[in-house]
Amino acid sequence: MTTVAFPTAESEDIVRQPSQAVLLLRYLRRNKILAIGLAVLLLLVLFTVVGFLVINPRDAYPLSVPTKKPPSWQYPLGTDFFGRNMLAAMTVGMWQTAVIGILAGALGTFIGVVLGFVAAYFGKGLDNTIRTICQILTPIPVLLIQVVIASSLDKRDVTIFTMAFIVVMLAWMWPTLVIRSQVLTMKERQFVSVAKLSGVSDFGIIFKEILPNLLPFIAAAFVGQVFSAVFASFYLAVLGLGPLREPLLGNIIWAAQSQGAFFNGWWWWPIEPAVAMILILGSLAFIIMGLDELANPRVRKSE
Amino acid sequence: MANLLELKNVSKVYQRGLISTQATVALRDFSLTLNEDEPTILTVAGESGSGKTTLAMLLLGFISPTMGEIIYRGKNISRLGGRERLTYRREVQAVFQDPFAVFNPFYTVDHLLSVPIKRFRLAKSKTEARDKMEEALRAVGLRPEDVLGRFPHQLSGGQRQRINVARALLLKPRLLIADEPVSMVDASLRATILETLRNLQRDHGVSIIYITHDLTTAFHISKSIVVLYRGSVMEAGDVDRVIKNPQHPYTQLLVDSIPWPNLEQRWGAQPIKVREAVAGSEGCPFIGRCPHAMDICKTRPPLFEIEPHHTAACFLYDKRPQLAPEKLSEVLPV
Amino acid sequence: MSATVAVGPASTRTAVPAAMVATATPVLRVEHLEVTYYTDAGRAKALDDVSFTLAAGQKMGMVGESGSGKSTMALAMMRMIKPPGRIEGGRVHVGDTELMGLDDEGMRKARLNKIAYIPQGAMNSLNPVIRIGAQMADALKDHTRGQSKSAIQDRCAAALRSVDLDPGVARMYAHELSGGMKQRVCIAIGILLRPEVIIADEPTSALDVVTQRQVMETIDRVQDEINAAVILIGHDMGLMAQFVDRVAVMYAGRLVEVATVREMFTDPKHPYSRALIASLPNLENKGVFQGIPGLAPSLLRLPTGCAFHPRCPYGQGELQRTTRPEEVTLPGGRKVTCHLYDAEGVKNG
Numbered sequence: 001m002t003t004v005a006f007p008t009a010e011s012e013d014i015v016r017q018p019s020q021a022v023l024l025l026r027y028l029r030r031n032k033i034l035a036i037g038l039a040v041l042l043l044l045v046l047f048t049v050v051g052f053l054v055i056n057p058r059d060a061y062p063l064s065v066p067t068k069k070p071p072s073w074q075y076p077l078g079t080d081f082f083g084r085n086m087l088a089a090m091t092v093g094m095w096q097t098a099v100i101g102i103l104a105g106a107l108g109t110f111i112g113v114v115l116g117f118v119a120a121y122f123g124k125g126l127d128n129t130i131r132t133i134c135q136i137l138t139p140i141p142v143l144l145i146q147v148v149i150a151s152s153l154d155k156r157d158v159t160i161f162t163m164a165f166i167v168v169m170l171a172w173m174w175p176t177l178v179i180r181s182q183v184l185t186m187k188e189r190q191f192v193s194v195a196k197l198s199g200v201s202d203f204g205i206i207f208k209e210i211l212p213n214l215l216p217f218i219a220a221a222f223v224g225q226v227f228s229a230v231f232a233s234f235y236l237a238v239l240g241l242g243p244l245r246e247p248l249l250g251n252i253i254w255a256a257q258s259q260g261a262f263f264n265g266w267w268w269w270p271i272e273p274a275v276a277m278i279l280i281l282g283s284l285a286f287i288i289m290g291l292d293e294l295a296n297p298r299v300r301k302s303e
Numbered sequence: 304m305a306n307l308l309e310l311k312n313v314s315k316v317y318q319r320g321l322i323s324t325q326a327t328v329a330l331r332d333f334s335l336t337l338n339e340d341e342p343t344i345l346t347v348a349g350e351s352g353s354g355k356t357t358l359a360m361l362l363l364g365f366i367s368p369t370m371g372e373i374i375y376r377g378k379n380i381s382r383l384g385g386r387e388r389l390t391y392r393r394e395v396q397a398v399f400q401d402p403f404a405v406f407n408p409f410y411t412v413d414h415l416l417s418v419p420i421k422r423f424r425l426a427k428s429k430t431e432a433r434d435k436m437e438e439a440l441r442a443v444g445l446r447p448e449d450v451l452g453r454f455p456h457q458l459s460g461g462q463r464q465r466i467n468v469a470r471a472l473l474l475k476p477r478l479l480i481a482d483e484p485v486s487m488v489d490a491s492l493r494a495t496i497l498e499t500l501r502n503l504q505r506d507h508g509v510s511i512i513y514i515t516h517d518l519t520t521a522f523h524i525s526k527s528i529v530v531l532y533r534g535s536v537m538e539a540g541d542v543d544r545v546i547k548n549p550q551h552p553y554t555q556l557l558v559d560s561i562p563w564p565n566l567e568q569r570w571g572a573q574p575i576k577v578r579e580a581v582a583g584s585e586g587c588p589f590i591g592r593c594p595h596a597m598d599i600c601k602t603r604p605p606l607f608e609i610e611p612h613h614t615a616a617c618f619l620y621d622k623r624p625q626l627a628p629e630k631l632s633e634v635l636p637v
Numbered sequence: 638m639s640a641t642v643a644v645g646p647a648s649t650r651t652a653v654p655a656a657m658v659a660t661a662t663p664v665l666r667v668e669h670l671e672v673t674y675y676t677d678a679g680r681a682k683a684l685d686d687v688s689f690t691l692a693a694g695q696k697m698g699m700v701g702e703s704g705s706g707k708s709t710m711a712l713a714m715m716r717m718i719k720p721p722g723r724i725e726g727g728r729v730h731v732g733d734t735e736l737m738g739l740d741d742e743g744m745r746k747a748r749l750n751k752i753a754y755i756p757q758g759a760m761n762s763l764n765p766v767i768r769i770g771a772q773m774a775d776a777l778k779d780h781t782r783g784q785s786k787s788a789i790q791d792r793c794a795a796a797l798r799s800v801d802l803d804p805g806v807a808r809m810y811a812h813e814l815s816g817g818m819k820q821r822v823c824i825a826i827g828i829l830l831r832p833e834v835i836i837a838d839e840p841t842s843a844l845d846v847v848t849q850r851q852v853m854e855t856i857d858r859v860q861d862e863i864n865a866a867v868i869l870i871g872h873d874m875g876l877m878a879q880f881v882d883r884v885a886v887m888y889a890g891r892l893v894e895v896a897t898v899r900e901m902f903t904d905p906k907h908p909y910s911r912a913l914i915a916s917l918p919n920l921e922n923k924g925v926f927q928g929i930p931g932l933a934p935s936l937l938r939l940p941t942g943c944a945f946h947p948r949c950p951y952g953q954g955e956l957q958r959t960t961r962p963e964e965v966t967l968p969g970g971r972k973v974t975c976h977l978y979d980a981e982g983v984k985n986g
Contacts, residue, residue, distance in 0.1 A: 023677065190404035193365065194415070199392045199422035212409040350845035351816065444930075459933070460703055487842075489702045490872045494916045495928035516845040519875070560850040562875035564917040566902055570850055570879055 034290020040283035044094065044276075051091030059085035060092040060247040071268055078268040080252070081259045086272055089247035094276065096160050096248055097230055104164040104171070104229035109222040111168075112175025117206055119176070120183035131180070134173040142170045146232060150241035158243045160233075167232040168225075175221035182217050186210050220291045227284040234277055249273040305376065307339040307477060307510060308362070312629065313371035315357050315534075329357040331534045332371075336632040337478070339376070342510040343637040344501065346521040346542060348557070349531035355514045357534075359482050362512065363397055375478075393423045396476035398500075400483035402463035406455035412466055413451050419474055439469040443499055461492040468499050475507055482514045497524050518561055522546050527612075527635035530554050533588035536606065540613035540634050551615040552593045587616070595619060612636050663690035664866050665834050670727030672706075672713050674936075675720075681936035683709040683722065685890040688964075691866040691883075693833065698877040698898070699870045700913070701887035702933045707870045708757065710887070711836045715754045716744050732833050745779050753827040757838040757870075760819035763811040769822055770807030776826050796825040799862060800855050817848035821855055831863045838870040853880050874917050878902060886910050889934055889944035892964070896971040906973045908949045943976060951977060 028035040059065055062082035071078040077086035119130040149166055150158065186192070187210065195209045236242055237250025240258075244251060256270035315330040333354075337343070349355045360366045361373060364380050373380050375391055383391055399405050406415060416436045419425070426432035437447040443465040455463060464484065471479055481500060485493040501524055503509040513525055521528060522542055529539040530553065538551040549555045560570050586601040587593070593600070597618060604616045606626040614626050614634045626634065672684040684706050691697050699707045712718050714729050716736060729736040731751045739747060748754070756762070764772055773793040774781075781789055794804035800821040811819060820840060827835055837856060841849040853876065860867050869881055877884055877898060884901040886894045886909065894907040905911045912929045931948035934940055942959045946952030956976050964974045 026677065190399055190401060191407040193363075194397075194399070194405045195407070195418065196365070197363065197392060197395075197397060198419035199389055200418060209407055213407065350847065462932070490874060491702055491913060491916055491929045493928075498928070518846065557846055560846045562846075562849070562853075562873065562879045564875040564878045564902070564914075566878055566899060 031290050031293055033286050034294065037283045037286030037288075037290055040279055041287065044279060044283065048091055048094045048098070051087065052095070055085060055088040055091055057088060057092055059088035061245065064088075068266055070266075077272055078266075080256065080269045081261070081266065082255065084247065086268065089252060090249075090272055090276060093247040093249045093252060093273065094280075096246055097233065097280065100160050100164045100167070100233045101226040101230040103161070104167045104233075105222050105226035107164070108168045108172045108225040108229070109175055109218060111172040112179050112221055112225075113218060115172075115176045116179025117183055117210075120180045121187060121202070121206055121210075127180075130176065134177050137170065137173050140170060142232075143235070145170060146236060147239065147241065150236050155244065158241070160243060160246060160248070163233050163236065163242060164229065166236070167229045171225060171228050171232075175225060178217065178221060179214065182214055183210060186213060216291065216294055220288060223284060223288050223291065227281065227288065230284065231281060234281075249277050305339045306336055306374070307376060308335070308337040309372075309374040310335040310361075311372045311374065313361060313368045313373060315354075315361060315366065316369045328534045330354040330361070330368075332628050333358070333536065334371075334629045334631050335529075337510050338637065339477075341637040342504050342508045343527065343635075344504050344511045344513055344525040345635060346513045346515060346525040346528040347531060348515055348518060348521055348528055350516055352533060353531040354534040355531055356482065358531075359397070359480050359512075359514055362478075362480055363395060364391070389423070393419075393474065394477040395480070396471055396474050396478075397480040397482060398467050398471050398484045400487055402460045402467060402487060403455060405467055406463065408455060411452055411454055412458065412463070415466060416470055416473060419470070423474070425473070435473055436469075439473040440466070442472055443469045444495055445469070461488055464488050464492070464496060468496055471509075472499070472503065472507075476509060479503065479509050479511045480514065481511055483516070484513075485520060486515070486517060493520065500524060518546055518557060519563075526637060529631070529635070530557070535588055535603075536616055536628070536631065537589065538613075538615040538617075539606075539631060540609075541636050544610065544613045548613075550609050550613070550620065551589075551617050552595055552619075553589045554615070556592075587618075606631070608634070662692075664693040664732055665691040665868075666728075666730040667714065668728045668730070670710070670713055670729065671725040672709055672718055672722055673725050674722045676937070679937045682939070683890050683936060684713060687727070687887075687890075687892050689885060689892060689895055691834070691868070693866055694860070694864045695883065696860065696867045696869060696881040697883045697885060698881035699868060699885045699887060700872055700874065700877060702872065704889075704933055704936065705887040706890040707887050708838055709890075711754055711756075711838050711868070711870060714834075714836065715748060715752065717754070748779075749776060749827075749832060750780055750830045751832055752834040753830075753832040753836070755823050755827045755835070755837045755840055757842065759823035759840075760816060760843070763819060763822065765811050767810075768807065769809055769811065769814075773807065773822075773826055773829065777829055780830060792829060793825075796829045797822075799828060799859050800825045801851075801858075815848075816844050817851055820844065820848075820852050824852070824856060824859060828859055828863060828865075832865055834866045834868070835860065836868045836870065839872075840869070841876070842871070849876075856880075874913060886913070889939055890936060891944065891974060892972070893945070893974045894972065900969075900971055906967070906971070906978060907975050908951060908977075909945050912948075 028038075062084055065075065065079050065083050065085045067079055067081055067083045069075055069079040075085055075087065077090060079085055080089070115130050119127040146166055153162065187205075192205055192209055195205050200209065233242065233248065234250040237248045238254050238257075240254045242248050242251050242254070250273070252273040253270050256266070261267070261269045311334055313330060313333045314328065317327045317329060319325045319327065331354075337345070347355045347358060357366070361368055367381050375395065378387060380391060406412060413436065416439070417432060420432045420435065426435055436451065440447045440450060445462060445465050450458065450462060450466065458466075464487070468484070479500075484500070485496050488496060497520060500511060500513070504511050513521065515521055525542050527540065528542040528545050530537045530545070530551070532553050538545055538549065538554045545554060546558055549558045562570060585603060587604050590596050590600045599618050599621075604618050604621075606614045606616050606628065607620040607623040608614050608626050609620060609623060612634055614631075667690070668688050670684050670687045671682070674681040674683055687706070687710060689697075699710065701707050709718070709722070713724055713727075714736070716724070718724055724737070727737065731747070734747060734751060736744065736747060736752070763769070767775075770790070770793055773796070774789050777789060777792070790807070793807055797804050797806055802818060802821055802825065806814070806818070806822065814822065824837075824840070827837075835856075840856065841852050844852060856867065856869075857880065869877070871877070881898055883895065883897050885892055886901075886907065888909050894901070894905070894910045896906070901910060902914060905914050909929075916928055929948065934944060934947070940947050943949070943952065943957045943962050946957040949957065951957070954976075960976070962974050962976045964972050965978050966972050967978060
């Protein structure tokens with residue numbers, strides 16, 4: 001691979017790199033997985049936004065509209081046994097899933113970044129403590145614990161926020177360990193030594209030198225956390241442990257199941273949330289795979 | 304005459320293993336004094352494992368000595384407090400070997416120059432900072448407009464290393480540790496970079512410790528030289544004398560292996576002896592590869608004075624007067 | 638030289654006696670090789686009409702600044718250029734085989750068998766979790782179908798002995814070896830199948846001076862043993878002086894001068910070669926630093942006419958600015974690509 005060096009004093013042309021936007025689009029063309037993931041996610045966001053413009057959120061709750069109606073022009077996604085407008089329910093449900101996902105994701109990532117940095121940069125005792133805690137908590141069967149906790153809560157206390165919290169509780173260890181190992185590598189790099197020689201303080205090094213280089217990893221960890229959160233809230237809700245009043249996608253399926261929706265011919269009721277969930281999780285998974293290719297230059301197919 | 308730098312019997316030992324500890328002596332009983340009024344260029348030469356990198360890390364305060372003291376302008380560097388520490392940082396700088404590794408890939412190359420300007424308050428305004436950066440870049444033969452605002456991967460290795468040297472120019476330290484500054488740079492650019500370093504010493508009074516394994520460039524740029532092998536001084540003195548007339552078998556091997564760009568000067572007159580016996584920790588470290596090894600070499604040879612400004616640690620010269628390690632600096636001309 | 642694309646052991650090929658070298662046809666013929674890189678910022682011509690020949694047993698050094706095309710040259714000959722780079726034309730003849738015309742399978746067999754490449758930093762690319770012997774056997778994978786394990790082991794042991802390493806090294810891991818030993822392992826891998834051409838790209842750049850000499854002496858010895866042609870890519874003219882027979886100088890993707898090593902050091906013709914030789918430090922000129930002014934041009938925006946003209950003391954004429962110089966063969970056989978010379982010698986003083 002040739003190194004592109006710069007022109008001599010006489011030549012007037014300076015090599016211009018094309019604009020950032022063009023580079024981004026070209027990159028997306030090469031990294032198709034990331035492109036697909038982002039595209040589907042964008043569509044889902046669009047659906048939610050448009051949804052909120054056309055429906056009345058109150059219709060997402062029981063006894064709002066005539067029951068058990070199949071999809072039609074008036075009710076594009078049909079209605080369910082309890083009298084919920086499915087379009088409204090899906091819209092509100094997607095929004096709530098997003099809230100849980102982002103909240104839990106951000107919280108998990110934040111804890112991971114803070115603990116990971118502290119452990120790696122300050123080392124020794126702090127590092128040992130944090131690492132040991134992570135290593136003890138990791139093998140704990142998450143599903144089991146989540147189910148136990150969720151089912152022991154009073155039904156009225158279960159809101160989407162408690163869901164988010166339950167989900168985060170056992171999810172923060174992985175980003176902590178990943179960020180920690182990245183910081184460990186990075187702090188040995190020579191630009192950190194040079195920063196020290198330039199008089200930068202420890203915190204300066206953490207925030208200004210190391211952290212910016214970890215943004216791809218932090219982004220990947222964030223998407224990973226969002227994925228786990230969305231997935232966890234989904235299966236907890238499917239098991240009937242979610243905030244039952246809310247039209248969370250998992251709840252809808254649980255409700256449909258409990259009323260024997262398939263046997264009664266109300267196929268649209270469980271299918272719609274299922275498809276939505278597959279699209280959400282799928283697009284997040286694709287984004288994770290795409291980011292992996294971005295953050296790890298050796299996996300990159302181009303160049 | 305105040306001393307800029309004093310190393311007093313500095314040793315660095317690494318312990319490995321929890322149960323059966325194995326000690327590696329990276330640097331053994333090393334003493335050196337640099338004078339504040341006589342800026343000089345001193346070469347510390349050796350292969351990998353010789354201790355030269357350890358010495359650099361010690362001088363820059365990244366690691367602390369196991370024994371001995373490092374005194375910078377009268378103060379022990381491991382005991383510096385806040386403001387003094389910042390002054391020390393400002394006055395002792397480095398140019399490293401790898402032109403790419405010193406840049407933070409997230410930022411443009413300006414970052415390398417702007418951060419120390421800010422931290423050491425070298426400029427009172429953004430314009431003044433920019434001016435200083437441009438001046439330093441021009442001094443190393445770069446056009447600021449070609450270089451500022453670019454990312455490190457957009458520039459060539461030679462340009463990056465020049466920016467590194469520009470950083471040193473900008474900071475005008477009192478002591479510059481140059482750790483293999485030209486070994487990863489094209490041969491055609493080496494001359495320019497070495498000349499810049501020499502100008503730093505001559506015109507700006509910067510003392511430079513030039514660390515390398517390349518005796519050719521050492522010969523050209525420095526006045527005095529210390530040859531290290533496995534943490535101990537093998538030979539030291541005026542660079543002309545040591546390279547043109549090496550006395551220690553190790554130095555002779557080094558000089559003999561230099562690939563001179565001269566068809567009449569062939570390398571390889573002395574065959575390379577493969578290491579036989581493993582050197583015990585008590586004897587001469589070169590014993591395993593030395594064609595002249597004798598029984599007495601199982602004890603550590605002291606420094607012997609060969610001639611003024613030339614000393615070697617080898618029992619071949621045991622008839623000559625001995626030199627205490629603390630007096631090493633007397634052999635090094637400025 | 639017997640040379641079909643060999644499937645199976647190459648040990649049937651015997652070393653050509655030294656007396657035949659002078660009259661042998663060149664074992665390596667590179668003709669009009671062209672490589673272009675299609676990047677986001679434009680097209681860069683990394684190799685521009687590069688041609689040269691090399692006889693068996695000869696050593697050629699290829700020098701030039703970073704970005705001049707020397708490593709690209711090696712990759713192109715091995716057909717290892719990856720997108721966005723593309724080989725646009727040219728032929729590479731090794732013995733009787735023309736490499737550009739081979740299909741993928743044929744080329745895979747030709748690599749290591751007819752032409753071996755020891756890349757820059759090879760010693761750092763040794764797999765840290767596999768033993769050396771296993772890595773060597775791995776390199777032979779495409780060439781040893783149907784051979785017994787002990788035959789493969791014998792071949793590896795022989796290669797290790799050729800580079801002055803104990804065959805027991807095959808049982809060790811990379812981290813247990815010193816830098817010089819690792820590099821010699823890489824050379825051993827390169828000569829496993831006794832290729833006709835060996836390309837070594839900066840084989841000693843990270844090594845200290847004594848180990849460097851050891852490694853170069855090893856390459857010398859190994860080359861004598863199998864009578865291969867060696868291309869040494871580097872930028873250390875000192876190393877060239879001590880090791881090679883001929884020197885090729887590259888600038889901005891073109892070969893600007895090819896001469897014997899004595900000619901290059903005593904009487905370089907191309908102004909760039911002259912500047913390179915003049916900048917070399919030696920024992921006599923202490924303290925004199927003569928660098929080359931200016932910077933190597935970007936391959937994306939080459940100067941018009943002669944690519945070196947902005948930095949050349951003779952580069953200010955109309956001709957240099959507008960016309961691309963062509964290669965001329967001077968009396969005595971050496972080649973220069975410069976407006977100063979035509980086939981009779983110096984043209985314009």
